[in-house]
Amino acid sequence: MHVVVNAAASVDGKLSTRRREQVKISGADDFARVDRVRADSDAVLVGVGTVLADDPHLTLDDETYRDERRADGRDPNPARVVADSRARTPTDARIVDDAATTYVLVSESAPEDRVAALERVGATVVVAGETRVSFPEAFAELERRGVERTMVEGGGEVIFSLFEDGLVDELSLYVGSVVVGGRDAPTLADGEGFVADFPTLDLRGVERVDDGVLLTYDVD
Numbered sequence: 001m002h003v004v005v006n007a008a009a010s011v012d013g014k015l016s017t018r019r020r021e022q023v024k025i026s027g028a029d030d031f032a033r034v035d036r037v038r039a040d041s042d043a044v045l046v047g048v049g050t051v052l053a054d055d056p057h058l059t060l061d062d063e064t065y066r067d068e069r070r071a072d073g074r075d076p077n078p079a080r081v082v083a084d085s086r087a088r089t090p091t092d093a094r095i096v097d098d099a100a101t102t103y104v105l106v107s108e109s110a111p112e113d114r115v116a117a118l119e120r121v122g123a124t125v126v127v128a129g130e131t132r133v134s135f136p137e138a139f140a141e142l143e144r145r146g147v148e149r150t151m152v153e154g155g156g157e158v159i160f161s162l163f164e165d166g167l168v169d170e171l172s173l174y175v176g177s178v179v180v181g182g183r184d185a186p187t188l189a190d191g192e193g194f195v196a197d198f199p200t201l202d203l204r205g206v207e208r209v210d211d212g213v214l215l216t217y218d219v220d
Helices: 028-039 048-054 063-071 112-120 135-144 156-164
Strands: 002-009 043-047 079-083 102-106 124-127 149-152 170-175 201-209 212-219
Touching: 002 028, 002 156, 028 063, 028 201, 028 212, 043 048, 043 156, 048 079, 079 135, 102 135, 112 124, 124 135, 149 156
Parallel strands: 002 149, 002 170, 043 079, 043 149, 079 102, 102 124
Antiparallel strands: 170 212, 201 212
16 A cells, blocks of 8 residues: 655644644645645545544545546545544544545454444444554555555654554655644654654655645655
8 A cells, every 4th residue: 555644734843732723734725735635545544533633524625636536437535544443433523424435443442332333324444453553454454445545644643653664655744834832732743752763754845835845755
C-alpha cells in the first residue's frame, strides 16, 4: 500500500491548540489541494481522536472529482478509515453515514457491544492487534479489500505510529503563518518519540500556497 501523510501545522509545528480545538492554519488554495489528494486516494485515514474532536465527514467537496471517480468505475468518495483500538467512534458520527464505505480498525480488546453497534450502523470493522491497532496487519487487510493508496490526515499519534512502523511513503506538510504554542498542543508526530533511528525524508518540493509554504517529501 502507498501511504501519503497530509497535514497542516503552525510554524511551531502544532496541529491544533492544547484544547484540541481546530485552528484555521491553511486557506482556500490548500483546501482545494487537499480535496485533490483525497480524490486520488482509495481511502482517507484518521484516528478516533480526530473523530471525537472534529466529527469530520472526509468526503470530497468538489463534485467534479466525484464525477471523475464515477467515470473511472470507482465509488464517488474514497473509503473512510478510523484507527480506533477501543471502538469509541460514535454511532452517529458523520464518518459512519452512507456517503462512503467506512472501515473502523479496532484491536482484539475492543468491547464486543461497541463493535456490534458500529456494525449495525454500517461500518466495516477490521480487527488487527491485541490491545491497540496493528497498522501492518490492518493495512494488509485493507489491501485485500482493494485499498492501494491511503491518505492519512491525522492526528499526531496515528502519524507517529505509521512512521514508527515504517509505513509512510510520502509527507505533504502545509506550514501556515501562525504560532499556536503550548507544550501540550498536538504536533505532527506525537507518541513516545524517537531517540534513535529517526525517519529521514527527501525534500521533493517547496511551494508557496495561500500565506504559507507547502513542503513535500519522499520518505526513505
